[in-house]
Amino acid sequence: MKVINFIKEWQKALQNEILHLKKYGSNKFLVTNGRLLSTEGSYTYYFDTAFSIRIPIGSQVRLEWGSMKQSGRVLSSEGKGVMLAMEQSFGDLIHEAQLFHDPWELLEQLIERLDEMKKNKQKRIRVKRLMDPSMPAKHPIEKSKSNIHELVLRSKYNPVTFVWGPPGTGKTYTLARVAANKYFQEKKVLILSHSNQAVDVLIHEISAFIQKKGRFREGDVLRYGFNTGEQFADYEAVTTSQLLQKEDPQLAVEKELLLAERRNLKQDIAHSFSKRDTNHLLELETKIARVLEKIRQKELEFIKDAYIVGSTLAKAAGDAAIYEKEFDLVILDEASMAYVPQAAFAATLGKRVIICGDFKQLPPIASSRDPLVTLWLKEDIFHRAGVVDWVRDGMLHPHLFLLKEQRRMHPDISSFTNQYIYHSLVGDHESVLKNRKPIVDLSPFQGMASVLLDTSHSGVYGMTEKASNSRMNIWHVLLSFQLIHESYVAGARSIGYVTPYRAQANLMELLLADLYEKECSTADIISATVHRFQGSERDVMIFDTVDSEPQTRAGMLLTGKDSERLINVAITRTKGKFIHVSDQSFIRKHVYNGKTLRQLVEHQGRMQQTIGTKDIGKWIKNQHPRLQWMHARKLEKVFLDLGSAKRSIILCLPPQTDLSEQWKEQLQKRSQSVKLTVLAEESWEELQPNQIWSNSFPFPFILIDEQVLWLGLPLEAAKGVRPPYIAVRLHSERMCEYLIGQFQKREE
Incomplete structure (x- = not known):
């Protein structure tokens, strides 16, 4: 295909994705307690959010409340609150609504860059070499002394080099030294990636290496765009904010003071909602915008002087300071998650390009089902340039450089991915067994x-979140929290929890914020979807597959086209301990033999890495003060809680429950002031409930005073349970509030 035809198809694909996002949206947030603050010019609303959401000021958004839908823009977004300017009034108060935001403006900027490619012959030649890398490899292979030296030679003699970097194979280490080699020759290098984190990690490694060599000059290495700065706190100035602090400290201080004032004011607004505070906040946003413009002018000077610049693909496509500049070498990291047109755009910015990533990890994400979107935005450049075809045929493309020795994972973890994902092309470095032993030896x-924590026959906890339709499993969340707690008590300070489903990741985030706030502030503990965690690593990783009865099929994320890549990412984030929380019987029943998840379960079974529910008493050694596990037949504690209830008892009873006389008696003798709500399909008049709501939960639970959750009780109401019978008591207002929100939505 001619380059011009590629570009036209890419533009059409991007336009189709934009149309889809404008119509349906994909990033959806639940916002609550909406208050109308002002009616001047537009309708200004302030909403609370359950989680921090970052949406750039001025972004277009859509709000949906019942059957009402309308567009608006973000006036302020920071912390757990967002202020919106809407075109029409929704009324004074909005109980809850859905907020949709999709950064389609970024795709429009990429379309503009593609327009520029059409008019520039040199850019089109660079795109042709990328899409059809059939030119002979010209680097002198006989001169190669090491991996780094070979990549330096390839990037010197060949216009395009593809680097295949499976997890833990030293991709960052290698790329950083290649970039530094070019820097020592006074060449200009651009570092790009789809994610801020990947750019941070690579720029950090480059600057650390150059400093170690004693050849660092301030301003030569620049991290351009958004970053936390924590990554670079102990190093010479490489971020625009650090350089600004040195060159114009007064401007830097002014910015920090304004941001602090905004944070404080938003906290006031969350409680008071006065018009004066609202106007003050809008004035502050204007002042902040002016200061940021002054900083922008300084940043342009920094870019002009830098030899190595690091930025995201989105920033580069929208910022003339990057896309109008010519570099000697462009390094695109994590390229497997970039759209093909983004990779092509990156290639046009430099005389040489290194495309680095792992096509066995997650592909780019796009929402539309349009054929052109599927072709160009849902698969990576390695596939579309034909590089993967060679690998499938058992060969390496002449312009593909494989890093084939992993140093991240303990061999008991990597044995699965090395064999099943990388077909024995990747092996373990000899040091990894010894280096990971201290983590393996922890509780x-x-x-x-490597451990498969099998949750088979512990109850039917599979469900979907009402708002998002995303899958979740409360039993798995509590079990996984206990694993985090046991790991932390044993001394682990680098712990990750990943799951395919956003609702489940959010649920764990909620639990950590409520029960583990102090521990999370002193340790590196994170909950995320697998997609969000690509590029990260932790000493201990918990992978929760969530799916369980009464669901009748495994989710597409675990069985679909890209499931191998998702499971590969989930496993390979781990250094020393990989704990796979999964319902083995469900997977054996609903997942085919050839699927990666089934292969993982079978592999862990063969390697005798399975821990069953019967062993729960052996590994739970540290009961958290607010999360206790106990035998479900011992009812003293739950009856004590029921007897101590002050305001409310909510009892969930799935269909065909036969409640024992003991339970009936306890519930009947509650205080007159305690309101009993029963979630059930039957009337349960003998319990004398104050309220009966229809129930769609498949498992029993009890909520006491909206503070204490008992799960697994009453035992006679539980389905799919085999001994040992386990009950769990959780003291968490936030989790109780969340559960109440779930059944109220179902009732509505």
Whole structure:
């Protein structure tokens, strides 16, 4: 295909994705307690959010409340609150609504860059070499002394080099030294990636290496765009904010003071909602915008002087300071998650390009089902340039450079991915067994690096979140929290929890914020979807597959076209201990033999890495003060809680429950002031409930005073349970509030 035809198809694909996002949206947030603050010019609303959401000021958004839909823009977004300017009034108060935001403006900027490619012959030649890398490899292979040296030679003699970097194979280490080599020759290098984190990590490694060599000059290495700055706190100035602090400290201080004032004011607004505060906040946003413009002028000077610049693809496509500049070498990291037109755009910015990533990890994400979107925005450049075809045929493309020795994972973890994902092309470095032993020796499961924590026959906890339709499993969340707690008590300070489903990741985030706020502030503990976690690593990783009865099929994320890549990412984030929380019987029943998840379960079974529910008493050694596990037949504690209830008892009873006389008696003798709500399909008049709501929960639970959750009780109401019978008591207002929100939505 001619380059001009590629470009036209890419533009059409991007336009189709934009149309889809404008119509349906994909990033959806629940916003609550909406208050009308002002009616001047437009209708200004302030909403609370359950989680922090970052949406750039001025972004177009859509709000949906019942059957009402309308567009608006973001006036302020920071912390757990967002202020919106809407075109029409929704009324004074909005109980809850859905907020949709999709950064389609970024795709429009990319379309503009593609227009520029059409008019520029040199850019089109660079695109042709990328899309059809059939030119002979010209680097002198006989001169190669090491991996780094070979990549330096390839990037010197060949216009395009593809680097295949499976997890833990030293991709960052290698790329950083290649970039530094070019810097020592006074060449200009551009570092790009789809994510801020990947740019931060690579720029950090480059600057650290150059400093170690004693050849660092301030301003030569620049991290351009958004970053936290924590990554670079102990190093010479490489971020625009650090350089600004040195060159114009007064401007830097002014910015920080304004941001602090905005944070404080938003906290006031969340409680008071006065018109004066609202106007003050809008004035502050204007002042902040003016200061940011002054900083912008300084940043342009920094870019002009830098030799190595690091930025995201989105920033580069929208900022003339990057896209109008010519570089000697462009390095695109994490290229497997970039759209093909983004990779092409990156290639046009430099005389040489290194495309680095792992096509066995997650592909780019796009929402539309349009064929052109599927072709160009849902698969990576390695596939579309034909590089993967060679690998499938058992060969490496002449312009593909494979890093084939992993140093991240303990061999008991990597044995699965090395064999099943990378077909024995990747091996373990000899040091990894010894280096990971201290993590392996920690509890829980002392001495085991890879564990399948099997939740079979512990109850039917599979469900979907009402608002998002995303899957969740409360039993798995509590079990996984216990694993985090056991790991933390044992001394682990680098712990990750990943799951395919956003609702489940959010649920764990909520639990950590409520029960583990102090521990999370002193340790590196994170909950995220697998997609969000690509590019990260932790000492201990918990992978929760969520799916369980009464669901009748496994989710597409675990069985669909890209499931191998998702599971690969989930496993390979781990250094020393990989704990796979999964319902083995559900997977064996609903997932085919050839699927990666089934292969993982079978592999862990063969390697005797399975821990069943019967072993729960052996590994739970540290009961958290607010989360306790106990035998479900011992009812003293739950009856004590029921007897101590002050305001309310909410009892969930799935269909065909036969409640024992003991339970009936306890519920009947509650205080007159305690309101009993029963979630059930039957009337349960003998319990004398104050309220009966229809129930769609498949499992029993009890909520007491909207503070205490009992799960797994009453036992006679539980389905799909085999001994040992386990109950869990959680003291968490936030979790109770969340559950109440779930059944109220179902009732509505």
